[in-house]
Amino acid sequence: MKNRGIKVLPLNGRGLLVVLSGPSGVGKGTVCSFLRSEFPKLNYSISATTRKCRPGEIDGVNYYFLSREEFLARREIGEFLEWAEVYGNFYGTPRSAVEKSLSEGKDVILEIDIQGALKVKEIFPEGVFIFLLPPSKEELERRIKGRAADSAETIRRRLACVDEELASIASYQYVVVNSRIEEAAAQIMAIITAEKCRVSRNITCLNHKGGNIFD
Ligand SMILES: Nc1ncnc2c1ncn2[C@@H]1O[C@H](COP(=O)(O)OP(=O)(O)OP(=O)(O)O)[C@@H](O)[C@H]1O
Numbered sequence: 001m002k003n004r005g006i007k008v009l010p011l012n013g014r015g016l017l018v019v020l021s022g023p024s025g026v027g028k029g030t031v032c033s034f035l036r037s038e039f040p041k042l043n044y045s046i047s048a049t050t051r052k053c054r055p056g057e058i059d060g061v062n063y064y065f066l067s068r069e070e071f072l073a074r075r076e077i078g079e080f081l082e083w084a085e086v087y088g089n090f091y092g093t094p095r096s097a098v099e100k101s102l103s104e105g106k107d108v109i110l111e112i113d114i115q116g117a118l119k120v121k122e123i124f125p126e127g128v129f130i131f132l133l134p135p136s137k138e139e140l141e142r143r144i145k146g147r148a149a150d151s152a153e154t155i156r157r158r159l160a161c162v163d164e165e166l167a168s169i170a171s172y173q174y175v176v177v178n179s180r181i182e183e184a185a186a187q188i189m190a191i192i193t194a195e196k197c198r199v200s201r202n203i204t205c206l207n208h209k210g211g212n213i214f215d
């Protein structure tokens with residue numbers, strides 16, 4: 001039978017902007033990779049960074065790896081929606097890809113630090129802000145050390161920021177504990193689904209012909 005259901009579009013057809021933050025090593029990248037493979041309709045914003053590429057990372061997939069000069073030049077011409085210096089390197093969200101996706105009605109997830117999230121909140125107050133927590137501080141430490149991607153000094157520097165980062169949790173609307181990757185990803189998708197159905201989001205309800213059901 002033909003689907004004659006009603007389609008609900010949030011924000012008058014624009015996509016939803018989702019921001020995911022959390023302390024280093026909590027599993028943001030891992031959960032986002034899972035989301036990218038399981039929910040390909042959710043667009044992942046690929047950040048630019050001056051950090052060195054880790055083994056296994058791919059330029060243009062995990063990040064756009066830029067020299068400091070290149071990053072600053074792009075920042076100068078306003079290419080970034082937001083940027084921040086995090087743990088001694090620059091990171092920025094390329095503006096055009098995010099704006100294109102949102103205007104095409106596609107949902108976008110940004111995996112960015114707290115400074116960046118606060119800037120995005122000013123520009124997109126209608127965004128959805130999610131903070132990822134570890135099951136415990138001991139497990140966080142195990143994960144960041146177990147990743148074996150950073151020097152002892154870098155790990156120390158990142159762990160030293162955890163308490164300050166956790167103090168920013170009140171700026172977020174949701175918290176998700178990353179105990180199991182699949183469960184954390186499912187909770188994030190549940191949040192996105194619920195947010196897209198919120199009546200206060202100026203939703204448009206289309207009939208099967210693409211017309212507004214209220215017209
Ligand atoms: N739910 C989980 N259970 C066990 N290990 C996990 C889980 N999620 C992530 N990890 C592991 O923890 C380590 C850190 O994960 P990941 O690199 O995704 O963290 P991150 O939050 O993106 O860190 P950063 O902000 O430093 O980039 C990785 O080795 C990853 O495999």
Ligand SMILES: Nc1nc2c(ncn2[C@@H]2O[C@H](COP(=O)(O)O)[C@@H](O)[C@H]2O)c(=O)[nH]1
Binds near residue numbers: 024
């Ligand atoms: N403000 C921004 N923060 C970003 C962006 N991309 C990543 N990040 C955050 O940086 C740290 C470190 O990441 P790592 O890959 O070096 O471990 C982490 O908190 C990321 O979420 C960005 O575009 N803007």
